[in-house]
Amino acid sequence: MADNIKLIVAVVLMMAAIALFYTYSEYSTLLRVLGLLATAGISLFIASKTAIGSTVLSYIGDTNVEVRKVVWPTRQETLQTTLVVILMVIMVALMLWGIDSLLGWGVRALTL
Structure with a gap:
């Protein structure tokens, strides 16, 4: 029950801050x-003291x-992988163009 009250207070506080932000537009941005x-910091602090917040x-x-455990590729690995992807895209595009041309030729031959 106390967690629910804390979350409600945090949400109401944030909603009031947003409303006041737009209400007092004559003041400096x-x-x-x-x-x-x-x-927002106070609301997050209040929300972090609940069970959901701690989770x-x-x-x-x-x-x-987990992000610190990631092994990021070197510049050379990135360039090589990018070149392989570009070459594969070109090869597949040429294959699809060839198949499309062949099928187009076949349809034209059947319809004439």
Whole structure:
């Protein structure tokens, strides 16, 4: 029950901040954006103190760990792979053009 109240407070706070952002359009955009960002931070902090929020934070942390494990290709590997893909696309395009030409010739021969 307490988690639900925290989430409702966070959502209401964020909705109020968005409404105030558009209501006070005569004020500086910089001040309105800073207020919106501060309110978003407070809302996220409140939401992170719930069970769902802690699960989301745990997921984000696990995702960062997995991203650090990724072995990114070198520049040379990327260039070689890109060239292979381009060559394969050209080869398949030529094959499809040849088949299309052959079928077009066959249809013209049958319809004349």
